[in-house]
Amino acid sequence: xxxxxxxxxxxxxxxxxxxxxxxxxxxxxxxxxxxxxxxxxxxxxxxxxxxxxxxxxxxxxxxxxxxxxxxxxxxxxxxxxxxxxxxxxxxxxxxxxxxxxxxxxxxxxxxxxxxxxxxxxxxxxxxxxxxxxxxxxxxxxxxxxxxxxxxxxxxxxxxxxxxxxxxxxxxxxxxxxxxxxxxxxxxxxxxxxxxxxxxxxxxxxxxxxxxxxxxxxxxxxxxxxxxxxxxxxxxxxxxxxxxxxxxxxxxxxxxxxxxxxxxxxxx
Amino acid sequence: xxxxxxxxxxxxxxxxxxxxxxxxxxxxxxxxxxxxxxxxxxxxxxxxxxxxxxxxxxxxxxxxxxxxxxxxxxxxxxxxxxxxxxxxxxxxxxxxxxxxxxxxxxxxxxxxxxxxxxxxxxxxxxxxxxxxxxxxxxxxxxxxxxxxxxxxxxxxxxxxxxxxxxxxxxxxxxxxxxxxxxxxxxxxxxxxxxxxxxxxxxxxxxxxxxxxxxxxxxxxxxxxxxxxxxxxxxxxxxxxxxxxxxxxxxxxxxxxxxxxxxxxxxxxxxxxxxxxxxxxxxxxxxxxxxxxxxxxxxxxxxxxxxxxxxxxxxxxxxxxxxxxxxxxxxxxxxxxxxxxxxxxxxxxxxxxxxxxxxxxxxxxxxxxxx
Numbered sequence: 001x002x003x004x005x006x007x008x009x010x011x012x013x014x015x016x017x018x019x020x021x022x023x024x025x026x027x028x029x030x031x032x033x034x035x036x037x038x039x040x041x042x043x044x045x046x047x048x049x050x051x052x053x054x055x056x057x058x059x060x061x062x063x064x065x066x067x068x069x070x071x072x073x074x075x076x077x078x079x080x081x082x083x084x085x086x087x088x089x090x091x092x093x094x095x096x097x098x099x100x101x102x103x104x105x106x107x108x109x110x111x112x113x114x115x116x117x118x119x120x121x122x123x124x125x126x127x128x129x130x131x132x133x134x135x136x137x138x139x140x141x142x143x144x145x146x147x148x149x150x151x152x153x154x155x156x157x158x159x160x161x162x163x164x165x166x167x168x169x170x171x172x173x174x175x176x177x178x179x180x181x182x183x184x185x186x187x188x189x190x191x192x193x194x195x196x197x198x199x200x201x202x203x204x205x206x207x208x209x210x211x212x213x214x215x216x217x218x219x220x221x222x223x224x225x226x227x228x229x230x231x232x233x234x235x236x237x238x239x240x241x242x243x244x245x246x247x248x249x250x251x252x253x254x255x256x257x258x259x260x261x262x263x264x265x266x267x
Numbered sequence: 268x269x270x271x272x273x274x275x276x277x278x279x280x281x282x283x284x285x286x287x288x289x290x291x292x293x294x295x296x297x298x299x300x301x302x303x304x305x306x307x308x309x310x311x312x313x314x315x316x317x318x319x320x321x322x323x324x325x326x327x328x329x330x331x332x333x334x335x336x337x338x339x340x341x342x343x344x345x346x347x348x349x350x351x352x353x354x355x356x357x358x359x360x361x362x363x364x365x366x367x368x369x370x371x372x373x374x375x376x377x378x379x380x381x382x383x384x385x386x387x388x389x390x391x392x393x394x395x396x397x398x399x400x401x402x403x404x405x406x407x408x409x410x411x412x413x414x415x416x417x418x419x420x421x422x423x424x425x426x427x428x429x430x431x432x433x434x435x436x437x438x439x440x441x442x443x444x445x446x447x448x449x450x451x452x453x454x455x456x457x458x459x460x461x462x463x464x465x466x467x468x469x470x471x472x473x474x475x476x477x478x479x480x481x482x483x484x485x486x487x488x489x490x491x492x493x494x495x496x497x498x499x500x501x502x503x504x505x506x507x508x509x510x511x512x513x514x515x516x517x518x519x520x521x522x523x524x525x526x527x528x529x530x531x532x533x534x535x536x537x538x539x540x541x542x543x544x545x546x547x548x549x550x551x552x553x554x555x556x557x558x559x560x561x562x563x564x565x566x567x568x569x570x571x572x573x574x575x576x577x578x579x580x581x582x583x584x585x586x587x588x589x590x591x592x593x594x595x596x597x598x599x600x601x602x603x604x605x606x607x608x609x610x611x612x613x614x615x616x617x618x619x620x621x622x623x624x625x626x627x628x629x630x631x632x633x634x635x636x637x
Binding site: 062081082083091093096097098099100101102105107111112113114116124125126127161 | 484492551
């Protein structure tokens with residue numbers, strides 16, 4: 001569907017083929033097709049129950065598909081859990097952010113991948129707090145995340161700051177693909193703007209970004225391409241510049257058929 | 268101290284915190300405040316009793332007596348703090364104390380060398396911890412209920428093993444760890460401090476300590492970050508069980524003849540020490556250091572009333588009052604901070620606008636209605 005631009009020659013870093021997932025008799029996703037190009041921001045949209053969240057959880061390793069394949073750099077992979085996905089360079093910012101309120105920002109950023117002091121201390125799991133803290137400060141500066149102190153408990157931060165910490169955590173540590181679930185859903189106007197800037201900053205660092213959002217204005221602000229899901233199927237993937245809000249809404253609601261087979265997605 | 272508004276996003280780069288600022292942050296921390304309050308209470312009560320009781324409180328003799336009195340409770344409470352931070356509770360400990368004490372006693376009577384018997388007693392606690400974690404994690408029973416079950420089972424098994432009678436015929440050296448002296452101090456002192464320092468180190472310095480907080484604060488988020496929540500909780504139960512097993516040895520050694528009788532006071536003092544120390548029943552929050560100070564405070568109150576010749580009945584009243592006071596102070600502080608927040612929001616129009624923007628959910632998108 002989309003015109004062949006130079007951009008479309010970009011490498012596909014992550015692809016899903018006919019992903020299928022059901023829960024206790026309900027088919028959440030019947031034909032999840034999706035292809036993420038290198039260094040693009042790709043939005044997945046759809047009405048409630050369209051299967052967006054399921055697709056995202058499959059990509060992030062939080063769920064496993066019943067059928068279909070996930071390919072990273074063209075090779076089929078199994079993402080048994082979010083940690084496995086991270087090992088393939090896929091980091092997810094979940095909607096509830098998965099931050100620990102009782103830990104400070106620095107501890108949260110290294111949660112699950114702490115740096116330990118050299119042996120013999122590492123045998124006992126003794127943390128190298130200084131190194132971790134320094135790297136967190138560097139990362140937070142680089143992304144221009146506005147937090148007063150990385151020693152502050154995450155529970156005491158505002159929604160935007162929490163989102164920023166979660167994003168900073170996702171993009172650090174050799175991540176290539178960042179998956180974000182409703183990054184602006186709980187935020188006010190100003191904080192949403194800051195998060196959208198953050199997404200652009202992540203892209204500018206050469207990473208690929210997948211976002212799921214209900215907010216069409218936000219999607220049109222940051223996304224390069226948009227994939228529309230409807231009733232568990234991929235309807236179409238379109239370039240942001242070649243579509244309109246009306247087209248997207250038409251595809252979401254079924255007023256527009258799109259290329260319903262979903263095969264076009266991989267151009 | 269006014270906190271700056273919570274909405275400053277994307278503006279201020281992270282300033283590295285200097286020692287001065289870190290100290291100020293620490294003093295604003297409610298846990299630190301509680302710790303200081305408890306230490307102040309210990310000193311004030313101690314000093315008052317010292318003066319009233321004719322200079323008998325701050326004496327080596329009295330302090331050693333206090334240490335012996337609180338050692339079992341402190342060891343168990345320190346370990347159980349980890350379970351509570353992990354979001355669970357372990358009330359089986361006082362059953363474990365009885366079971367492990369009886370186990371050690373019987374093994375020694377039947378000819379096992381004392382150190383091995385002590386190790387077996389700790390092993391008993393580990394087994395209880397493993398059963399607890401199986402019930403809580405494997406089957407999904409609430410930890411309070413599962414461990415109440417184990418409290419009765421351990422007590423019952425201890426009675427079955429001894430026919431409900433105290434174990435007799437133990438050699439005299441059995442009482443050494445509970446009542447003896449080493450290098451001029453009660454053996455209980457280095458044992459207690461060793462356990463407390465070890466657990467403080469585990470909590471503050473290790474990855475496991477951090478995972479305990481994560482598992483107790485938000486298990487789902489912890490899992491999404493690749494933390495094995497079940498393994499973390501299991502290890503906490505095992506540590507708690509082992510500490511209760513070791514506490515059982517100390518307890519039995521102090522009495523001389525391990526009896527299959529559960530000391531309910533011990534269980535409740537353990538819980539009171541943990542709560543006074545600032546550990547939340549909801550998980551994610553609490554420190555072994557706080558529990559240690561809480562245990563010392565309980566010991567000081569009990570010992571003070573003993574010194575002044577106040578009856579045991581009043582000691583119960585004092586302990587209850589201490590618990591209610593301690594938790595009450597926290598509740599009032601929290602209520603005040605909410606009131607402050609509200610006042611601040613209504614005072615400055617700018618802050619109020621920021622706050623309402625924060626609190627208002629984003630409007631639904633035009634595209635969403637079908």
